[in-house]
Amino acid sequence: MSRNYTVGSMLGKGKKIDDILKELGSVAEGVKTSKAVCELAQKLNIEVPVSSAIYEAVYTDITPQELLDKLMNRKLKEEESYI
Numbered sequence: 164m165s166r167n168y169t170v171g172s173m174l175g176k177g178k179k180i181d182d183i184l185k186e187l188g189s190v191a192e193g194v195k196t197s198k199a200v201c202e203l204a205q206k207l208n209i210e211v212p213v214s215s216a217i218y219e220a221v222y223t224d225i226t227p228q229e230l231l232d233k234l235m236n237r238k239l240k241e242e243e244s245y246i
Contacts, residue, residue: 166191174220175227197221212237 164172170191173183184190197218204211216234219225225233 167193170194171220177226180221193217194221 166187166189169187170180170183170193173186174180180194184194197214198221200211200214201218204214212234216230220227220230
């Protein structure tokens with residue numbers, strides 16, 4: 164299994180990121196990338212709900228159920244096209 168999958172699976176089981184990374188012995192690229200994506204999105208003033216959820220899962224104490232509820236209950240709106 165990939166490191167990202169392993170990290171996500173362990174986060175879903177309620178483990179903390181510091182403990183996961185110690186157990187893995189290496190960093191999954193998605194851990195740092197989630198932060199970079201959210202910082203760039205904020206700078207460009209765009210919404211990235213899935214990336215934001217990944218960031219929250221990694222860097223906050225939100226539970227998997229709270230995160231799922233938050234994503235599924237987002238207010239519907241028209242999405243923008245950049246093409």
